[in-house]
Amino acid sequence: MLKSLLSKSWFPSSDRGFWLLQFGGWAGYALVNYIGSLMHEMRDIYGVVLVLGAYSGFLLTLPLRYFYQRVWEWHPLLLMFVVILASYITACLWAVVDNATYWEIYKFGFTPDSHLAYFKNNIAKFYIVLSWSGLYFGIKYYRMLQNEKQKALMASSMAHQAQLKMLRYQLNPHFLFNSLNAISTLILVQDTAIANKMVNRLSHFLRFSLDNDPIKKITLKKEVEALMLYLDIEKVRFDERLEILIDVSDEAKRALVPSLLFQPLIENAIKYAIAKTEEQGVLSLKAYVERNRLIVQLCDNGPHAPEQPELLMKNAGVGLKNTRERLAALYGDEFTFSMTKNEPQGLCVEIVLPFETLESV
Known part of the structure; x- marks a missing residue:
């Protein structure tokens, strides 16, 4: 009773x-x-x-x-x-x-x-x-x-699932096809120096994705370096149509983040925004520390961004859902993941995490 x-x-x-x-x-x-x-x-x-x-x-x-x-x-x-x-x-x-x-x-x-x-x-x-x-x-x-x-067990399980999903992204046949096709084109036009450079970057990116344990965290500096390996490969596809802006403060570079956290988000931006714009495509990454919180903003200038970007989560693909679920497993209620419209056009994703460094853990 x-x-x-x-x-x-x-x-x-x-x-x-x-x-x-x-x-x-x-x-x-x-x-x-x-x-x-x-x-x-x-x-x-x-x-x-x-x-x-x-x-x-x-x-x-x-x-x-x-x-x-x-x-x-x-x-x-x-x-x-x-x-x-x-x-x-x-x-x-x-x-x-x-x-x-x-x-x-x-x-x-x-x-x-x-x-x-x-x-x-x-x-x-x-x-x-x-x-x-x-x-x-x-x-x-x-x-x-x-x-x-329980949170640690959930984080471990979710991280391993996230790794499998991200490996599917990284080993996506379309991604590999586009990368190898770009390298093949460079070889045909006898631009072997750039072709060799792209092969090395593709090799380093895939090696990075396989070697890093998704449960462990890496510095934002290393995360950005890995992200640039991926973006350099994509820049060959889009040539001059893709512009990349990186603005990361020195303090933010020391912050610890889950490995390959941003790659699915950047791939979404390229697939649904940059690839659909006929103008100059711009991807920007901004990161800074404020009140002991790491704030990261990923923005694009793609067309046709929804008026209410948060509604994208209801019909989101693997990338957005996987990223949010992974953050929830690792940080519980101590993070925020939000999407807003970029000005004058495009979409922005903002992630706020506790500011952690190698010295503090």
């Missing part, structure tokens, strides 16, 4: 565990004390006292949960002091409520022994509330550890 009530929509799934433990824990506390009272042949009314005491403990520990959520990120030593202090204050309030309950039911006055009993009762309740706090932090840390493990 209780479980079915807690499963209703007004209880978020993340809170159900807390409420089940809160109800069950205090009910168990009352039951254990009641069984102990039977062994000492206490009056029947004492059962009511125990229920009221457990109910008071239940209510008084609820604010602790929301208080601990606010101080969760504090320094461990300060947090420990605050938890002990909060537990003692809660125990004192609980002892006061218990004492008032005893007085109302038994109608006895205060005596010198009463003060000693109150002090002992206060200490006992302090240990109970402190134990409640310890269980709260222990369970919360355990859940966080399990979430991190």
Whole structure:
């Protein structure tokens, strides 16, 4: 019955565990004390006292949960002091409520022994509330550890899937055909120097895509270098019709990003924007660091960009979906992936990631 009530929509799934433990824990506390009272042949009314005491403990520990959520990120030593202090204050309030309950039911006055009993009762309740706090932090840390493990497993799985999908991009027959055809043309016109250069770039790009573990991160500087290998191959296809603008700050070059993160996005831009424009095609990559966040913007000047670019995600191909899913697996809620219209025409993709460097990991 209780479980079915807690499963209703007004209880978020993340809170159900807390409420089940809160109800069950205090009910168990009352039951254990009641069984102990039977062994000492206490009056029947004492059962009511125990229920009221457990109910008071239940209510008084609820604010602790929301208080601990606010101080969760504090320094461990300060947090420990605050938890002990909060537990003692809660125990004192609980002892006061218990004492008032005893007085109302038994109608006895205060005596010198009463003060000693109150002090002992206060200490006992302090240990109970402190134990409640310890269980709260222990369970919360355990859940966080399990979430991190689950996120790591998901990231590993998604990264391997992303690698397979990106390999399909990189080994796409059309891409290889266009690259080899361009190299063949250079050989026919006896431009062997550029043909040799393109073969080397194609070889280095494919080697880079195979050697880099998608789970690990590389510096943005290396990522841009790999991206330029791919773009140099595409520039042979488009000749003077493709212009590439790179604007990456020195600080951003040190940032760590998933390997080959931008290649599917650039390939989409070439396929759906640059290849369809009759004018000069422009691809721009801008990256900078702001407020400890890495901001990367990929833009093109292709025609026919939708008025609401975000709607592209609903009918997006493998590239966009794969990139967003991979970022979600690696960063959870700590990233943003958005698309906006470029001015005067085209599409911009903006990715915001936590700023991480080799020194910080």
